[in-house]
Amino acid sequence: MKLFKDKKIFLLSFLFLSSCIEDAPLDSLSPAGPYARSIDELFWLTFWIAVGVFAIVQGALLFSVFYFKERESSPEPKQIHGNNFLEILWTIIPVLILAVIAVPTVRTIFDLAREPEDALKIEVIGHQWWFEYKYPDFGITTANVLVIPEDRPVRLEMWSNDVLHNYWVPKLNGKRYLVPGQTTYLNLQADSPEEFWAQCGEYCGLSHSKMRGRVISMTEEDFASWVVNEQSYAQKELPESSLAAEGQVVYLNAGCTQCHVIDGVWDVQGDRIAPNLTHFANRSVFAGAALKNNPENLTKWLANPAEIKPGTFMPNLELTEKEINALIAYLGTLK
């Protein structure tokens, strides 16, 4: 541990080791779809060209330092200032290298921007601090967890409801801004069924770091049944368990409906400023994907949302423990 006596060395080695973590969910160097792969290929091509340039330049430098070292008998070195041939040569070489890199770079930029045929359209709306997803073809509104079919291109049409955000699923594509009053586009495609992490990539206020997301790719059949389930009302009748029924009363009376919608309950239509909760129990995460969806986390969240996500617009409703337990039982029925 003597080596780590110096705090800086310790922190630096930690930073270095953090780049070696296996299966890091936000690792942009392990692409899982064609768009991310084309970026990855471009990265490695550029990287190895840079390594080659580095090796040649450093090699020539080190060779010169030792081979042409000043010795006692050394004559005055030949002066090359103003040598036109050399000036032109070391201008043309970098220009050629940049031109070679520019060809695949420009091609990749255009490939990534092109609208794929047969793409599924999904709208992504940025909010402080969560992502909302709408499937206009299916009439579905959901939040935090984006569900897509495997091996099929998805065309995201994105904008922001408030400030600048940035949508980033490192394993599926690069980043793209979500801008208020302007639509931006991003293509995603996943090779196989998997769960991916998303992260807001632009500082957007107090809880920016907790503005995360999940993207779940499913087989064609699983996706189709997910769509059918999402299109139905999770709740057609009063909940069976008495605790859940109590929870619905809390939901309707404590103020939740000012901001949230559960389709089919209380005839509330249209958008609200907070996530649509219709199929809340099927989502693996909540609160901007900052928390796993389980009773323990829900208890913490409902007791004091701002403690989890500073600046959140979800107020502390001063719920009692009993009300919180009932609400959690009710939310658990929304499948």
Ligand code: CUA
């Ligand atoms: Cu949204 Cu950072």
